[in-house]
Each structure stands twice: as structure tokens, then as C-alpha cells.
Amino acid sequence: MKTILDKLNWRYATKKFDNSKKLSSKNLNTLLEGGRLTASSYGLQPYHIFVIENADVRKELRKVSYDQPQITDASHLIVLANKPTFDHAMIDDYIENIMAVRGLDKDDLKDFSETMKSTLLDLPDAQKNTWTSNQAYIVLGNLMTIAAEMEIDACPMEGFENAKYNEILGLTEKGLNAAVVLAVGYRSAEDETQNHTKVRYSQEQIVTHI
């Protein structure tokens, strides 16, 4: 049986996908459920997950992604969009959600709500953007590990013009910003990159036990 380390050594940032191979809807759903279950700071989930299958949209996105072929050839393109800014409404909405799911009253969550508001609402927009984008990257990491575990290939991608993505996908009017992309599917046998030895610092170099 393959261990998690076997799977993480198997995975690589796929450059060439086999465009005839698609994720089953069951596998796609498992992957997205894993993404949805990702932890976030306070549990606020200040992001949205877009799954792009539409070929015409993907052609447009490829033009603003340095013509990287993964954008059109992967089975599915996942765009993780963060909330570049937010106000009390995002926190109130989350509190309502907790009340509904856990059967609590507003008063039970008053302190928690105030803590979040006092910590987050006065941040300058640039910091709000960084913070929510950081949360979206946790989803990215989780999706990549889950994909590897399921032997689904993936390529994480920052090589795109995010203002153009926001325009093409209509994200700005939804209060969102394209943070990072994950192309998922199955590698082409012709992708030479799969044979490259991994380049990583050794544990001695990158881990310190104190």
C-alpha cells in the first residue's frame, strides 16, 4: 500500500495534462468537499471556490495566464478567490451560520463576534487582502494533498494576471479576487516533468527542533 509520502513524492506540478481524461463527478466532489472542510482563521472561510469547465472561458483565461497549457487542457480549473476587503456583514453572516448549525443564541456568541470584529475590521484593506488570501492558500494546500492522495494530478498556479481573471469571471462585482489557481486532471505520458527528481532542502536544512 502506498504511504502518504509515496503519494507526495508521486505528485508534481503537472505541465502537460492528458486533455482526454476527466475527473469523475464523484472524485471532483470528494476533492471539493475536502477543500470545503479546510480550516481557516476563526473559521471565517473568507473565500469562494470556482470550478471552471467551460472551454470558451478557459481559452480566455489562458490568454491572461502566459499561455500556460494547463489552463485549457486540465480536466477542471479551480480558481480560489479571496475577499479582498470585508466589513461587519461578513462576520455577522458567519455568526448567523454558527447559530443555525449549533442551535446557539446571538448572546452565546457575543464575545466571539466582538473579538473577530475588533481584530479584523480596522485592518487596512491591503492587510485584509493579504489575510484572506492567506486563508485561500490553505485551501490550495489541502486540495493539492487530497488530489495527491487520490492520485489526481494537479498544478498550482500563480502565473496569471489576477485583474484580468477578476474581469473575465466577474469577481470584482462579487467582492472577490482571484488569489491562486489549481489545474486538476491527469498527466500526459509525454510530460517530461514527471521524471524530474524533486528539489527540496533536506530536513536538516529546513527543520529545526528546539
Ligand SMILES: Cc1cc2nc3c(=O)[nH]c(=O)nc-3n(C[C@H](O)[C@H](O)[C@H](O)COP(=O)(O)O)c2cc1C
Ligand atoms: C503557489 C504556487 C504557484 C505556482 N505557479 C505555477 C505556475 O503558474 N505555473 C507552473 O507551471 N507551475 C507553478 N507552480 C509549480 C512550482 O513551480 C512547483 O510546485 C515547484 O517547482 C516544486 O515542484 P513540484 O511541485 O513538481 O514538486 C506553482 C506552485 C505554487 C505552490
